[in-house]
Every structure is written in C-alpha cells, then in structure tokens.
Amino acid sequence: xxxxxxxxxxxxxxxxxxxxxxxxxxxxxxxxxxxxxxxxxxxxxxxxxxxxxxxxxxxxxxxxxxxxxxxxxxxxxxxxxxxxxxxxxxxxxxxxxxxxxxxxxxxxxxxxxxxxxxxxxxxxxxxxxxxxxxxxxxxxxxxxxxxxxxxxxxxxxxxxxxxxxxxxxx
Amino acid sequence: xxxxxxxxxxxxxxxxxxxxxxxxxxxxxxxxxxxxxxxxxxxxxxxxxxxxxxxxxxxxxxxxxxxxxxxxxxxxxxxxxxxxxxxxxxxxxxxxxxxxxxxxxxxxxxxxxxxxxxxxxxxxxxxxxxxxxxxxxxxxxxxxxxxxxxxxxxxxxxxxxxxxxxxxxxxxxxxxxxxxxxxxxxxxxxxxxxxxxxxxxxxxxxxxxxxxxxxxxxxxxxxxxxxxxxxxxxxxxxxxxxxxxxxxxxxxxxxxxxxxxxxxxxxxxxxxxxxxxxxxxxxxxxxxxxxxxxxxxxxxxxxxxxxxxxxxxxxxxxxxxxxxxxxxxxxxxxxxxxxxx
Numbered sequence: 001x002x003x004x005x006x007x008x009x010x011x012x013x014x015x016x017x018x019x020x021x022x023x024x025x026x027x028x029x030x031x032x033x034x035x036x037x038x039x040x041x042x043x044x045x046x047x048x049x050x051x052x053x054x055x056x057x058x059x060x061x062x063x064x065x066x067x068x069x070x071x072x073x074x075x076x077x078x079x080x081x082x083x084x085x086x087x088x089x090x091x092x093x094x095x096x097x098x099x100x101x102x103x104x105x106x107x108x109x110x111x112x113x114x115x116x117x118x119x120x121x122x123x124x125x126x127x128x129x130x131x132x133x134x135x136x137x138x139x140x141x142x143x144x145x146x147x148x149x150x151x152x153x154x155x156x157x158x159x160x161x162x163x164x165x166x167x168x169x170x
Numbered sequence: 171x172x173x174x175x176x177x178x179x180x181x182x183x184x185x186x187x188x189x190x191x192x193x194x195x196x197x198x199x200x201x202x203x204x205x206x207x208x209x210x211x212x213x214x215x216x217x218x219x220x221x222x223x224x225x226x227x228x229x230x231x232x233x234x235x236x237x238x239x240x241x242x243x244x245x246x247x248x249x250x251x252x253x254x255x256x257x258x259x260x261x262x263x264x265x266x267x268x269x270x271x272x273x274x275x276x277x278x279x280x281x282x283x284x285x286x287x288x289x290x291x292x293x294x295x296x297x298x299x300x301x302x303x304x305x306x307x308x309x310x311x312x313x314x315x316x317x318x319x320x321x322x323x324x325x326x327x328x329x330x331x332x333x334x335x336x337x338x339x340x341x342x343x344x345x346x347x348x349x350x351x352x353x354x355x356x357x358x359x360x361x362x363x364x365x366x367x368x369x370x371x372x373x374x375x376x377x378x379x380x381x382x383x384x385x386x387x388x389x390x391x392x393x394x395x396x397x398x399x400x401x402x403x404x405x406x407x408x409x410x411x412x413x414x415x416x417x418x419x420x421x422x423x424x425x426x427x428x429x430x431x432x433x434x435x436x437x438x439x440x441x442x443x444x445x446x447x448x449x450x451x452x453x454x455x456x457x458x459x460x461x462x463x464x465x466x467x468x469x470x471x472x473x474x475x476x477x478x479x480x481x482x483x484x485x486x487x488x489x490x491x492x493x494x495x496x497x498x499x500x501x502x503x504x505x506x507x508x509x510x511x
Binding site: 025029032048049052053055056059060061064065067068071072131 | 243246288289290293294296297300301303304307308311319322323326327329330333350
C-alpha cells in the first residue's frame with residue numbers, strides 16, 4: 001500500500017512537472033520517470049509482463065527517439081514571444097484552453113467512474129499476469145483489431161518515409 | 171530473520187561486490203591480453219606480475235580532480251554516470267548463476283543463486299539494457315561539447331539499431347525454451363544428446379548465438395563497434411568531458427555490462443551451470459568458466475578487429491543482422507511448430 005502511494009505520487013508529480021518544465025530535455029526525462037512509476041504500479045497489480053513491456057516500449061524505445069529529436073533540434077528553451085516574467089502556463093490563451101481540457105477530462109472521469117460503479121471487473125487477474133494468456137487472447141479473440149493496428153502502423157511508417165524523402169530518386 | 175532471508179541479503183551484497191571486482195579484474199585482463207596479442211609486457215611493475223595495477227588505477231582515479239565544463243548542464247552531467255552504473259548493476263540482478271543450494275544444510279528451503287527471481291527475467295534484462303542508453307545520451311548532451319554530443323547521438327542510433335536484432339535473438343531462444351524465466355531456460359539445457367553433445371541451445375540456435383553476441387558487442391559499445399568513443403574521430407566520445415570518479419563510473423558500467431551480456435549468453439545458449447564432471451552444487455564453477463571464456467572472446471575481438479566505418483555499422487545492423495534475426499525467428503517458430511518443443 002505504501003508502494004502504491006509512492007509510485008502514484010511519483011507518477012503524478014513527474015507528469016505535472018513535464019508540462020511545468022521549460023527545458024524540453026527535462027520534460028522528456030520526467031516523462032520517462034512517470035512511465036517508470038506506472039510500470040511500478042503494474043508490478044503491484046501482479047502484471048510483471050505489462051510492467052516490463054511498458055519500460056521496453058515506452059521508456060526504452062519511444063522516449064529515446066523523442067530525446068534524439070529534441071537533442072538534434074537543440075531547442076533548450078521554449079520560444080516565447082510574450083513577457084518572460086509571466087510563466088507560460090499562466091498566460092490567457094493557454095489558461096482558457098487548459099480550462100476547457102480540464103473540464104472535459106473531469107466530465108469524462110465522472111462519467112466513467114459512475115458508469116462502472118467504481119469497480120472494473122473487465123480483466124481477470126490471471127489474464128494480465130501470464131504471457132501465454134496475453135498471447136492467446138491477442139492472437140485468438142482479438143486477432144482482427146490486432147492486425148488492423150499493425151496495418152495502421154505500417155501506413156504510418158510508409159507515410160513517414162514518404163514525407164522524409166525530399167525528392168524522388170530517378 | 172530466517173536463515174533464508176539472511177542468506178538472500180548476503181547473496182545480494184556478494185553479487186554487488188563481485189561485479190565491482192569483476193570490473194577491476196577485467197581491466198587487468200584487458201591490458202594483459204592486449205599486451206599478449208601485441209607482443210608487449212603489459213602492466214608488470216605494481217605487485218607480482220602487475221596484479222595490483224587495477225588497485226593503483228582506482229586510487230589514481232579517486233584522487234583526480236572532478237572537472238565540469240562551464241557550459242554543462244550540471245544536474246544531467248552528474249546524473250548521467252549514475253544512470254549508466256545503476257542500469258549496469260540492475261541488469262545482473264535477474265541473472266541466475268547456479269543451482270539451488272542449502273549452504274551445507276543451513277538454509278533448509280534451498281537458496282536460489284539469483285538476486286531476484288522474476289518470471290519474465292529475460293525481458294527485464296532487455297528492458298534495463300534499453301534504459302542504459304540514456305546514461306550515454308545524456309552524458310553526450312549535457313557536456314555541451316561537440317565530441318560528446320556526436321558520441322551520444324551515435325550511441326543512441328547504434329543501440330536502437332542493434333536492440334532489434336538483440337531482442338529477436340532472445341525471442342528465438344524463448345520459442346525453443348517455451349519460457350521467459352532464465353532459470354527454466356537453463357534447466358531445459360540439462361543433460362546431453364546421445365551422452366556426448368550437451369543439450370545447449372547454441373547447438374539448436376547457432377545463428378541466434380551469433381546474432382546475440384554481435385548485437386551484444388554493439389550494445390556494450392565494444393570494439394569493433396565502439397563508435398560512441400571512437401578515439402581517432404571523437405577524442406573519447408560521450409565521456410570526453412568526464413574525469414575522476416564520474417569517468418570511472420562509465421568505465422565500470424562498460425565492464426559490468428560486458429559481464430552481464432556474457433552471463434546472459436551463458437544462461438541462454440551455453441547451458442548455464444550445467445556441465446560434466448562436477449556435482450550440481452558446484453555448477454557455479456562451470457558458470458564462471460563459461461562467462462570467463464566469453465569475456466576473453468570479447469577482449470580478443472577488441473584487439474584483433476579494426477573499427478568499422480559508421481555507415482558500415484548501420485548497413486550491417488539493418489540490412490544483414492536484422493533480416494537474419496527475423497528469418498531465424500520464423501524458421502525456429504516453424505521448426506517448433508512442426509517437431510514440437
């Protein structure tokens with residue numbers, strides 16, 4: 001229980017600091033810390049496989065690419081055209097936009113929690129903890145969504161290659 | 171405190187200290203083997219046959235001045251070597267290195283010679299290996315030096331490229347062993363075919379072993395894939411600006427990573443602690459011998475092969491190693507499906 005609050009606190013604090021940071025490198029690192037804490041929560045939920053995949057896929061692969069891009073762009077600070085003394089989050093435009101987002105998120109949360117009655121019984125614990133069961137479920141029951149997702153990713157990859165290619169070689 | 175708990179705490183500390191020592195021993199071995207291959211003497215002044223040379227090196231590093239570039243990002247500059255060293259040590263925690271022992275009956279339950287028994291151990295090793303790239307990248311970026319930055323960028327590109335082949339080589343072993351736990355994988359390799367050939371996965375997966383070792387050398391940034399610290403081009407790459415103990419931590423991380431890659435290779439492909447002549451309780455001697463052999467191979471490679479060119483490294487990784495790994499995995503999966511595990 002102590003571990004749950006510890007990981008939860010780290011996840012929330014790191015996520016908040018991600019948007020409060022001016023230096024994008026620190027934002028990336030804090031996001032990694034947040035993923036690490038989430039993976040700790042998965043371990044507590046008796047799902048070590050999901051926890052490790054969380055680290056491999058998000059913290060290990062995707063965030064390295066993020067860091068790579070941020071380093072190559074070499075943008076140490078956000079470009080601001082406004083007054084430097086006012087924190088960027090406290091300006092009018094971001095505050096209105098953030099306010100709308102916060103209200104929407106709050107409504108969604110309330111709706112989701114009241115609909116499920118607070119207790120979600122969707123996954124039996126064995127299905128999340130055993131690699132074999134995850135594989136079975138993924139490739140038997142959810143084979144169609146799985147394949148559709150892979151086609152979606154392939155399309156995204158082809159699109160990225162096409163966009164990155166400056167001119168067609170003849 | 172039950173005897174089992176005490177034994178586990180002692181075991182954890184023991185593994186930690188032995189990993190630290192292994193780095194010191196590897197420094198000595200590296201220099202002696204290099205000297206042997208180049209027909210030199212190597213270290214011979216400090217202690218008998220130069221055996222105390224690593225100790226002298228450590229004392230020297232400790233008393234050096236800790237320098238920091240003026241324009242460096244101080245927090246990340248200090249954090250990077252810590253990330254590197256922590257990841258190196260953490261990865262070894264799930265590697266089993268011997269059969270269960272009761273320590274002459276003192277622990278009746280039987281102590282497993284492994285710091286943490288995780289049922290997805292092999293993925294944990296992979297996850298921590300993928301985290302260790304941050305230490306190098308951040309060191310390169312925070313130093314605010316062009317050599318460091320280039321070293322850091324090269325390292326991240328290299329590690330991302332070779333991680334895929336590394337993961338696929340691991341996956342083909344998983345398919346054969348039908349388990350994610352390293353202890354189970356080792357136990358599947360007990361015994362011998364026709365009482366002669368040991369049941370090691372290297373004989374089932376020769377290509378997988380080759381891919382694993384190549385990608386492992388690239389992951390640990392060792393020659394002939396030591397681009398992040400290519401001396402002739404980048405001074406010392408990502409750790410150019412580091413001195414004293416923070417430099418020593420990168421050094422330590424490199425050697426501990428080598429030990430971990432060798433230990434995992436021993437568990438996955440070379441039958442772990444199984445071997446002839448010795449009783450099961452002394453299996454860790456076999457384990458140590460196999461790890462030592464792979465480490466010697468590492469050093470041998472470094473002083474034999476010249477460094478590749480960077481574009482050669484990338485082409486080899488993406489156009490040769492990765493397709494080979496994919497084909498190997500598909501063939502392995504088809505074989506397991508056809509013949510049964």
